[in-house]
Every structure is written in structure tokens, then in C-alpha cells.
Amino acid sequence: MAVRIRLKRMGRRHRPFFRVCAIDGRAPRDGKVIEELGYYDPILPETDARAVLNGPRIDHWIGVGAQPSDKVAVLIKKYGTSGTHLDAQAAALERLANARPTAPPPMVVAAPAPPEEPVAEEAVAEEAVAEEAVVEEAVAEEAVAEEAVAEEAVAPEASAPEAAAPEAAADATAEAEPAAEAAPETESGEAKDKS
Numbered sequence: 680m681a682v683r684i685r686l687k688r689m690g691r692r693h694r695p696f697f698r699v700c701a702i703d704g705r706a707p708r709d710g711k712v713i714e715e716l717g718y719y720d721p722i723l724p725e726t727d728a729r730a731v732l733n734g735p736r737i738d739h740w741i742g743v744g745a746q747p748s749d750k751v752a753v754l755i756k757k758y759g760t761s762g763t764h765l766d767a768q769a770a771a772l773e774r775l776a777n778a779r780p781t782a783p784p785p786m787v788v789a790a791p792a793p794p795e796e797p798v799a800e801e802a803v804a805e806e807a808v809a810e811e812a813v814v815e816e817a818v819a820e821e822a823v824a825e826e827a828v829a830e831e832a833v834a835p836e837a838s839a840p841e842a843a844a845p846e847a848a849a850d851a852t853a854e855a856e857p858a859a860e861a862a863p864e865t866e867s868g869e870a871k872d873k874s
Contacts, residue, residue, distance in 0.1 A: 681705075682745040684737065684755075686719060687712060696720050699732060699751055701740045716740070719754060727764055728771035734760035 690696035717732035
């Protein structure tokens, strides 16, 4: 069996992600693997943080005759046990760890006010009666004020000299009424005599 160290594609469409695997050379690209030896993420913004390999296990498989693919050979040269970019890789991984978004601090919310105690029905009834009494007093005061205004309006008319003239006219009318009553009697009496 010819063992190869190659990439196995993972991830979704338009978002590739690869695992570095020791796999049988006759197996399909995404088939069953013997051992997973690291990963390669080409989407990461930090170039040197894209590949993370398990160096001692890769050395073991190369030691027993496994052949790396072309792309994996480049990754082993840069990020393997004695890779040329190990220091840059460590710095890039640290920058990525620090640049990860963190959740905002929790908001401090004030404790809710205690609920008010339910008011007894008797207290509500007493308040309603008190309000009605206040309204009745206000209506009574308004009525008294209107009566006072009406009396003030009537009083000046009675004290005016013109008010005496209607009284005199009423007296004259009263004196004329008995005379008028007497006249029809005489007329009626005369009418009786003529018949």
C-alpha cells in the first residue's frame, strides 16, 4: 500500500477548508483516511496562520515511506518540524487570537420596583364617596354664587325711581277695574229695562 500525505477537502461551497491527512494513494480525495496530521485554511487573512501541522507525526510518516503531495511538501517545508516560517506562524496565530471579537460587557440593569399592594375595595369605595361629596359641595357653592348675582341684579331695579311708576300704574288699574265692573252692570240693567 502506497501511503500519501495530501489534502482532504472540507467546508462548504466557496468556503474551502482542507485537512492534511495520511491516506492510501488509491483512495478518493475525500475518502477514508489513515491519520489526520493538521489543517490548511486558505481563507484566513493572516498568511502564516493558514497552516497548522503536527510535525512529529508528519516526520514519522515520511520516515516510513509516505510521499507528500506537491502542495503539502511546500507546507511541510514552511511549517513542519524545522520549517522556515515557524516564528512568523507563531506571531500570526497570536495576532489572530487577540483579534477575535469578544462579547460586549454585560449591561447593568436596575432592579425593578416592587409591585404596589392591591387596594382594598372598601378604600376605593371611600375615595369615590369623598370625591362625590367634593363635587356636590362645588355645585352647591356655584348655585349660591348664582343666586347672589341674581339678587344683586334684581335689587337695583326695585330701588330705581322708574320702579315706582309701574306700581302707580298698577294702582290706577286697580281703581279703574271696579268702575268698569260697575258700568257693565248698569248697562245690562238698562238693557233689561228696555225689554
